[in-house]
Amino acid sequence: MNVLITGGAGFLGQKLARALLARGTLSGVDGSQQAIDQLVLVDVVQANDFGDPRVRVVTGDITDPALMHSLIDAGATSVFHLAAVVSGQAEADFDLGMRINLDASRLLLEACRAAGHKPRVVFTSSVAVYGGKLPDVVRDDTALNPQSSYGAQKAIAELLLNDFSRKGFVDGRVLRLPTISVRPGKPNKAASSFASGIIREPLNGEDAVCPVSPALRLWLLSPRRAIAALIAGHELSGDALGTSRTINLPGLSVSVADMVAALEKVGGPEAVARIRFAPDPAVERIVQSWPGAWDDSRARALGLEGDADFESVIRAHVEDELS
Amino acid sequence: MNVLITGGAGFLGQKLARALLARGTLSGVDGSQQAIDQLVLVDVVQANDFGDPRVRVVTGDITDPALMHSLIDAGATSVFHLAAVVSGQAEADFDLGMRINLDASRLLLEACRAAGHKPRVVFTSSVAVYGGKLPDVVRDDTALNPQSSYGAQKAIAELLLNDFSRKGFVDGRVLRLPTISVRPGKPNKAASSFASGIIREPLNGEDAVCPVSPALRLWLLSPRRAIAALIAGHELSGDALGTSRTINLPGLSVSVADMVAALEKVGGPEAVARIRFAPDPAVERIVQSWPGAWDDSRARALGLEGDADFESVIRAHVEDELS
Numbered sequence A, B: 001m002n003v004l005i006t007g008g009a010g011f012l013g014q015k016l017a018r019a020l021l022a023r024g025t026l027s028g029v030d031g032s033q034q035a036i037d038q039l040v041l042v043d044v045v046q047a048n049d050f051g052d053p054r055v056r057v058v059t060g061d062i063t064d065p066a067l068m069h070s071l072i073d074a075g076a077t078s079v080f081h082l083a084a085v086v087s088g089q090a091e092a093d094f095d096l097g098m099r100i101n102l103d104a105s106r107l108l109l110e111a112c113r114a115a116g117h118k119p120r121v122v123f124t125s126s127v128a129v130y131g132g133k134l135p136d137v138v139r140d141d142t143a144l145n146p147q148s149s150y151g152a153q154k155a156i157a158e159l160l161l162n163d164f165s166r167k168g169f170v171d172g173r174v175l176r177l178p179t180i181s182v183r184p185g186k187p188n189k190a191a192s193s194f195a196s197g198i199i200r201e202p203l204n205g206e207d208a209v210c211p212v213s214p215a216l217r218l219w220l221l222s223p224r225r226a227i228a229a230l231i232a233g234h235e236l237s238g239d240a241l242g243t244s245r246t247i248n249l250p251g252l253s254v255s256v257a258d259m260v261a262a263l264e265k266v267g268g269p270e271a272v273a274r275i276r277f278a279p280d281p282a283v284e285r286i287v288q289s290w291p292g293a294w295d296d297s298r299a300r301a302l303g304l305e306g307d308a309d310f311e312s313v314i315r316a317h318v319e320d321e322l323s
């Protein structure tokens, strides 16, 4: 089988690629496990192919219809659509966000529809689809009310994927991801970038700035669990999803203060001393509009799992990235 | 001031045009009442101009970017965006629905943004944005889960209008309309067409087919109240709307059996005898997915009003259309 990852050079794209190569199989269109013959990684940035002959790296822009159609027409039966412009950037550059988060998602769905072989499409959405006055724990039936363009674009792509699935054009599933922490590497333009930075930088002996108050509650998932959920979400049968293809993934509800306390356990007081609090109202406005927790019982009933606690998330980060 | 109605030759478009001409003024960008100097009615079908010199009829397709930009650039400060493809048709012709219900709505918002004068945009949405397992009374914070392409396209346009408003590109408001009954004229391709037909045809001495069961609950609003709500919705100050530009309009929750009972009071048993029940699963599937009622307290608090009861709705129809 032919598997496609858009945004395949990105943080989750690269981790997912590694995990799929190690796993070697995925459910095919008929539900049976099939060997992954080819794994296509498309991204504007050149992806790492891990020296694996099954990987085909395509460097290009998925907003280009010709490229998108050629990728799907080449026989992609499973698509992980991860390419996106993150929240802070989509807010700063409205047109860029519309083009990549919305238009490219629609183009992908249209290319699948045109190809006609009903690919399985896994789409990653976000806490940012929620906003406004929210209950302490967001329910599956809580209305979306995004307060950022990124959130609006993700919410629209969710609706498209649901309708294209209902019509039988694709076999889609939307996984709403909590904020992923700890993300390795450099800070990015996501409003939530600090949620990794305040752990990652101190463990690296570097200073970190926290732009939100210690009381702010975040809904987090580790990279390990996120990748496991992307694969498990792919493996679910479409019938298990009923009238909604959208699943709120499990997460941990922690305050920034909780995160700092967990960091102290792993990295000691010298790590904590590296964090400086300097409120940034622009970041705070966006991140505060997101849920601090949602009801993840549907995801858990479907077999998707979250992390035990934030301390073990940090320890996994140390294991995966710092050793 | 220059007012634009898209779908200006349609059922609500024509009634709204008449009401605006009679009223003569609307809130301008600064909130003060201003005389309506020009009322532009754009539609693919030629609109009636009522012989009023303030009316300018434009016959054209609003999916054409050049036409849309010219209409907005001509100085439209208030736009009632009513042009749409109805539910049954959008389900049968997916591309047509996407083009008119989604692409044209986005084009309108982009044209407003490009013009830069922040027009007030009133957009009509529908019960069809809801679906799946619903509470008996849908709340303002109940998640959208459309089970038709029309509903998905309306939900997406709502999200766009909200985000364009949040960004300050337009001053938008979405009015979610109940099913409008009694609609005069011929049956149309809306899945809910019967909700007018089973009243209208018998009162005209014609037979009517009801494709759903008598127990089915509908959420209805009369044309009179719908037009009043479109104008009142336009007049609301943007500040009154908080973090959501979307308002669930007041309605009446009635079963088909209640509607038939009200018809008997107005038209006698001979009217009722004209109705034949012949279930149509395609129609029933769509209409059943819609809410039978929603909480309209926000709309009422904002001064928007519904009908007293369905009998008075029928009597108003007789007064407005049959005398």
Ligand SMILES: NC(=O)c1ccc[n+]([C@@H]2O[C@H](COP(=O)([O-])OP(=O)(O)OC[C@H]3O[C@@H](n4cnc5c(N)ncnc54)[C@H](O)[C@@H]3O)[C@@H](O)[C@H]2O)c1
Pocket: A006, A007, A008, A009, A010, A011, A012, A013, A042, A043, A044, A045, A060, A061, A062, A063, A081, A082, A083, A084, A085, A086, A100, A104, A124, A125, A126, A127, A177, A178, A179, A180, A181, A183
């Ligand atoms: N990391 C998180 O906390 C988080 C949380 C919720 C949702 N998500 C979603 O998960 C997905 C993956 O996130 P990530 O953290 O790996 O992001 P990332 O920014 O690391 O990866 C996204 C990739 O998409 C690529 N891309 C952007 N525009 C493209 C285009 N036009 N054509 C081809 N490639 C393009 C980028 O080059 C980048 O490599 C995204 O959809 C994101 O919105 C992430």
Ligand SMILES: NC(=O)c1ccc[n+]([C@@H]2O[C@H](COP(=O)([O-])OP(=O)(O)OC[C@H]3O[C@@H](n4cnc5c(N)ncnc54)[C@H](O)[C@@H]3O)[C@@H](O)[C@H]2O)c1
Pocket: B006, B007, B008, B009, B010, B011, B012, B013, B042, B043, B044, B045, B060, B061, B062, B063, B081, B082, B083, B084, B085, B086, B100, B104, B124, B125, B126, B127, B177, B178, B179, B180, B181, B183, B192
């Ligand atoms: N009537 C209802 O029960 C009801 C309920 C909920 C929402 N709405 C919404 O209210 C609005 C008005 O409804 P209506 O009942 O008057 O519908 P209608 O079908 O009578 O009017 C819609 C008009 O849009 C025009 N139109 C369609 N495509 C066009 C295009 N590309 N360019 C220009 N004009 C185009 C049509 O010619 C038609 O005259 C619609 O947006 C509809 O979805 C109606």
